[in-house]
Amino acid sequence: MNPTYDEIVKIRQSYGNMIRKTPLLYTDTFSKMSGSKVYLKAEFQQRTGSFKLRGAYAKIKALTKEEKKNGVIAASAGNHAQGVAFASKLEKIPCTIVMPVTASPAKVAATRGYGAKVILEGINYDESWAKAQEISKKTGAKIIHAFDDSKIIEANGAIGLEILEDLPDVDEIYVPIGGGGLAAGVLLAVKAKNPKVKVIGVESKAFPAMKNSIKVGRLQAVKGERTIADGISVKMPGKLTFKIINELIDDIVLVDDTQIVKTMFLLMERAKMVVEPAGAVTLAYLLNAKPAPGKKVVPILGGGNVDMYLLGQIVAKGLTAMSRLVKIFILLKDKPGALKEVVDEIASLSVNIVEVVHDRLSSNIDAGTAGVTLSLEMEGKEHAQKLVSHLKSRNIQFKILT
Known part of the structure; x- marks a missing residue:
């Protein structure tokens, strides 16, 4: 049986206290970064941490x-x-x-x-x-299918109803796509209530199964590549979800892992939100492409279940991607005071040294010299460029590692 708008309404009414109505949160920070008026649909705050x-x-x-x-x-x-x-x-x-x-x-x-x-x-x-x-x-x-089931799709449609209740004049909604259950439900609900609202799907570049399927008009499998967005790494969409999305979706766009990592980092640092990779793809697209200047947009943040080890990598990679953490290698004469001279030059620019690795014994280090790897905390890209120029002006030979 095909999912319907009426069933979406019924299912939502039957939830009781078991399912939370997740908040819609306006963010000034991401609005300025994207040029849109951004309202985050916080599905990562749902029970079990996901929609x-x-x-x-x-x-x-x-x-x-x-x-x-x-x-x-x-x-x-x-x-x-x-x-x-x-x-x-x-x-x-x-x-x-x-x-x-x-x-x-x-x-x-x-x-x-x-x-x-x-x-x-x-x-x-x-x-x-x-x-x-x-x-x-x-x-x-x-x-219990993860996405290609009428009840699953209808239950997800309640998210679309919640968005329209909290922000009736929303212009665009961005929804993650893996198998398509979330997008199909949101589309059915939103297009029934207000067909003028654009709904844009966001997939990982590593698994563009729905985008490819819609392009040729029939289900297509993708080989798939490595991605941190495991929650949407689906090789082939569902038959039911494809039918709905193919008919109703306004567009499907793609993001890569680098954009996802940067967005997860920003969510943690600027919004104090822990969102998993598959849940962050919508905001990642908004921040990277800036597709809707001045419009009211809602990126659905689908989940917040992040492995703690991955979270540590996200912080490190996020700092590096934003030039907030720079690692350099310097080959020094092995004599007293050589390292201090370099450290003083770095410190003169208010750069914080967070790690020092001093190496005399590796095979690539010539006798009479010492290799020093420095991890430096920076303010950002402009600060990092200033450091590079300063070291060059002092004839300090260095290599940027990250």
């Missing part, structure tokens, strides 16, 4: 006693897994989740924490999905 709970709860709640008898099974890189596990716990039914071996350890632990049995199989969602189907046939467990 995925909406669909999982609606689908499982609607199952009959007979369908619940053998429990449920799902395939997911993490957020759908946690949503299904949590919803199953509420309904007191057994739950098995098949996750890619590359899934975030934090998401695996959280899924197990909700009481689910976790099976690690495959290197991406599609391979995990094949395993889930195999297990379902053997056990009779009911499959």
Whole structure:
């Protein structure tokens, strides 16, 4: 059965207290950076840390006693897994989740924490999905699809209704696309209420499956490349989601990992928000492309479940990408005071040295010299360029490593 606007309204009314209406937050910082009036739809503040709970709860709640008898099974890189596990716990039914071996350890632990049995199989969602189907046939467990299901799509549509309630004169909504369940639901809700509102999908450049499919007018699989946005790394969209998105979407755009990293860093530093890579793609596009000057725009931030080790990398890479952390290598004469002379020159520009690695023994270091690697905290690109010019003017031989 195809999803409908009326069912979106019904499902939203049936949520009760289990599903939160997430806030819509105006941000002056990102408005200035993008040239638009930016309102963040904070789905990362949903229970389990992602919009995925909406669909999982609606689908499982609607199952009959007979369908619940053998429990449920799902395939997911993490957020759908946690949503299904949590919803199953509420309904007191057994739950098995098949996750890619590359899934975030934090998401695996959280899924197990909700009481689910976790099976690690495959290197991406599609391979995990094949395993889930195999297990379902053997056990009779009911499959809870991550995106290509009417109930899932309709439940996600409530996000579109919430946006229109909180910001009736919104001009454009930006929504992450993996398999397409979120975009399809938002499109059905928004276009039914106000067809003039533009809805733009955002995919990772590494997995442009929906964009490619729409371009040729039929489902297309992509090989897929490495990306930190695992939550939207889907090789092929769903049949149902493709049909809806192909008919209603205004545009689909792409972002790369560098843009995502920078945006995650900015969200943490400037907005005090921890948003996962797949959830940050919408704002990443707005900040990079600046596509809607002066317009009221809503990027949906879909999830906030970030592995802590990845978070540490994001901070370091974000600082580097913004020229806030610069690493240089200097070859010095191995004599007293040589390092102090260089440090004094650097300090004269109010540059903070956060790490010093002094090396005399490596094979690439000639006898009588010492290699020094300095990690420097900068104000930004202009400050970094000033340092480079200053070191050159003092005839200090150096190499920029990052």
